[in-house]
Amino acid sequence: MHPIKRKIINMPPRxxxxxxxxxxxxxxxxxxxxxxxFKDDATAFNNVxxxxxxxxGVLNNRISEYLMLRLHEMSIPTHFIRTxxxxxxxxxxxxxxxLEVIIRNVAAGSFAKRFNVQEGKPLGHPLIEYCYxxxxxxxxxxTEEHIFAFGWATPSxxxxxxxxxxxxxxxxxxLFMGIGIRLVDFKLEFGRLxxxxxxxxxxxxxxxxxNCRLWDMxxxxxxxKDRFRQDLGExxxxxxxxxRRLGVMPQDGDSSYVIEVNAxxxxxxxxxxxxxxxxxxx
Ligand code: ADP
Ligand code: AIR
Numbered sequence: 001m002h003p004i005k006r007k008i009i010n011m012p013p014r015x016x017x018x019x020x021x022x023x024x025x026x027x028x029x030x031x032x033x034x035x036x037x038f039k040d041d042a043t044a045f046n047n048v049x050x051x052x053x054x055x056x057g058v059l060n061n062r063i064s065e066y067l068m069l070r071l072h073e074m075s076i077p078t079h080f081i082r083t084x085x086x087x088x089x090x091x092x093x094x095x096x097x098x099l100e101v102i103i104r105n106v107a108a109g110s111f112a113k114r115f116n117v118q119e120g121k122p123l124g125h126p127l128i129e130y131c132y133x134x135x136x137x138x139x140x141x142x143t144e145e146h147i148f149a150f151g152w153a154t155p156s157x158x159x160x161x162x163x164x165x166x167x168x169x170x171x172x173x174x175l176f177m178g179i180g181i182r183l184v185d186f187k188l189e190f191g192r193l194x195x196x197x198x199x200x201x202x203x204x205x206x207x208x209x210x211n212c213r214l215w216d217m218x219x220x221x222x223x224x225k226d227r228f229r230q231d232l233g234e235x236x237x238x239x240x241x242x243x244r245r246l247g248v249m250p251q252d253g254d255s256s257y258v259i260e261v262n263a264x265x266x267x268x269x270x271x272x273x274x275x276x277x278x279x280x281x282x
Contacts, residue, residue, distance in 0.1 A: 188207070
């Protein structure tokens with residue numbers, strides 16, 4: 001497979017808003033927008049394992065763009081506005097609902113461990129689970145009771161989130177099946193968009209092999225971040241294979257994807273890791 005070409009150009013500094021484990025957010029060119037920058041950094045088990053997956057940011061930018069656009073066609077509102085360059089997309093700024101919304105079709109990962117069932121066991125029907133998005137607490141598993149008691153989302157917002165999550169699962173399961181991939185499970189994030197005095201729940205963050213489990217339907221070969229989590233090797237190949245099958249692999253000479261932004265940005269505080277957060281508490 002050919003490597004992705006990189007051409008570095010210098011851009012004026014942009015205002016950094018947030019630096020996460022896999023992405024950075026910068027102020028967007030218009031009010032209410034942000035630039036989402038996809039890094040090659042990878043973490044697992046809540047930042048315990050750290051590494052770099054070469055080219056991941058470029059591929060996730062492409063894959064997430066494609067999937068968000070397809071979901072938009074299915075009348076699922078998303079934060080995606082347009083791709084800016086190889087690693088960056090313009091998105092609508094939302095207030096993130098602090099939940100990881102997880103859909104599972106097949107037992108795997110933390111679910112297989114929690115219930116001591118074999119990875120690969122199909123579930124009777126798709127399951128939805130929620131984790132409270134809080135790195136310092138290790139993203140604990142929560143129920144709607146916790147969500148309402150803490151006021152993280154209202155019952156009507158959760159009705160919408162659940163409805164969107166299952167519709168996304170139906171659509172993406174079919175889409176991936178069409179390219180010989182089993183959508184085992186995935187994580188979504190939603191946010192509140194304020195527009196014309198109206199608040200709306202929309203899909204945010206990203207959909208990529210970083211937050212989906214994707215298994216080749218014939219061989220069971222893992223094509224997602226589990227290759228990094230479990231030291232399975234051929235990590236970059238797996239991400240490229242997903243992009244290739246979706247038909248979004250950047251091509252040599254694809255002018256909209258050969259520009260890499262190298263914005264020198266002012267240093268900003270990193271989010272506290274569980275370690276530093278503990279130190280601070282002392
Ligand atoms: P983390 O924060 O878990 O380390 P990332 O490195 O992926 O994750 O950082 C991206 C951050 O941007 C996440 O915290 C995510 O909730 C947030 N985010 C995603 N989409 C939007 C959006 N449209 N508006 C505001 N924040 C967003
Ligand atoms: N996920 C959860 N937190 C972060 C991510 N990326 C995703 C995983 C997997 C699903 O949520 O990538 O697709 C369930 O993860 P787990 O570890 O709970 O089994």
